[in-house]
Amino acid sequence: MSLTSRLNKKDSVLRKFFSDNQNKNGMLECLSFLQSTTPLTQMAFKPEKLITTATYLGVMADYLFRFYYLGNDFEIEKTIAYNGVNKCNNMVLVYPGNKCIIKPVGSIISAKLLQAGTPFFNRTLLDDGHGLYRATTFAVLDAFFRSERWPSIIIENICEYLLSIGWWNKFEFEGEYIYEENGSVEFSRNEIERITMQSFDEFYSALGGDDFTSELINIINIMKESKKMDNGLGEAQIKISNGTTYNSRFIGADFDVVMIKGSDTIMTDMKTSTKPLIKKDLLQLISYCLLWSEKDEPPHITHAGIYHGRSGDYKYLPLSDIIRMTLPTFENIEDARSEFINRIAQ
Structure with a gap:
């Protein structure tokens, strides 16, 4: 179960760790x-669908943030999207549960989406509306990696094709539809690829089409301006992008970025919500920090904070202060980390 899923479950071990050790006023102060x-x-x-559009804007903002900093050093092979293709190639899911269909078809979908978006991760991406549109295939692949679900329009169109040619037979058994190969x-592989891209175009239109692209451009422009602001990204440089920690083996968790600003090493979570942060955002950030270990590189995180993609503000605090305010039952970061890992490793 992922970190986010556990934070959403009130009775999870993760939530119990925080409820047992938190200072509520300190949580509010830190937030x-x-x-x-x-x-x-x-x-x-x-x-x-506001939630869907907001989610995909957030995913794309993360990709664009990393591309902004890394440029030609941005490595497709290290993205969640690329790993989503590998995951699809090793999975067999059936249509009624959504939505990889079966391995060979799912593999074609993922390979086509990766192929369609990859060429646009070049120097002009951040100023190219059409490139942003095509690069959003990476957000679809990313979402599949996390949820094991494709946008329903892609699967519905492909399944309609497979049924129309008789590749699938469909019949009802005890009130449920059964699909039999x-x-x-x-x-036709070519037809699956054609339907995939046609369906992606329909999905992008549902996200907002040109309006969605304009939102991405706005987020990029805010990011560029933030680089000039003292209370923004300033002189910050990216150290690690979209990584996992040694202790992530106990729980599915991948953080956005670790930034270096002066002598500060900052665990950084990106937020593009139009609303203020909530407690869950803080718990997520603290969890990333407590998952860190000396086996990770760099071996120590000194600060933690949030980059606000819709304002350009970059707010962070010493990790020791965050633990002192929010988890005062522990004397120091290592004590908090030890108990945190002990809980989730059970």
Whole structure:
């Protein structure tokens, strides 16, 4: 179970760790320090499904942030999207549960999406509306890696095709639809690829189309301006992008970035929400820090904070202060980390 899933479950071991050791007033105090003091820009349009559009904006903001800093050093092979392709290639899921269908079809979907988005991760991406549109295939792959679900429009269109050619037979049994492969019929790889991209285009339109692209451009422009601000990204440089820790073996968790600013090594979570931070955001950030160990590189995290993608504010605090405020039952970071790992490793 992932870190986010455990934070969502009130009875999880993770939530119990915090409830047993937290100081509620300290949590609120720490949260207030990390809030953006610059007003957050609001979405300029009303999408069909706000949660879906906001989620994909967040995923793309993460990719664009890393690409902004890394440029030509951005490595496709180290992205969640690329690993999503590998995951799909090793999975067999059935349609009613959504949504990889079966291994060969799912592999074609993922390979096509990766192929479609990869060429646009070049020097012009951050100023290229069409490139941003195509690069969003990486967000679809990323979402599949995390949820094991494709956008329903992709699967529905492909399944309709497979049923139409008789590659699948569909019948009802005890109130449920059963899909059975017809071994004597073959599907066209080219047709699966065509339907995949046609469906992606439909999905992108549902996200907002040109309005979604405009939102991405706005987030990029805020990021560029933040680089010039003392209370923004300033002289910060990226140290690690979208990584996992040694202790992530106990729980599915991948953090956004570790930044270096002066002598500070900062665990950084990116947020593009149009609303202020909530307690869960703070618990997520603290969890990333407590998962860190001396086996990770760099061996020590000194600070933790939030980059606000809709204002450009970059707010962070010494990790020792965060633990003192939020988890006062522990004398120091290592004591908190030891108990945290002990709980989740059970």
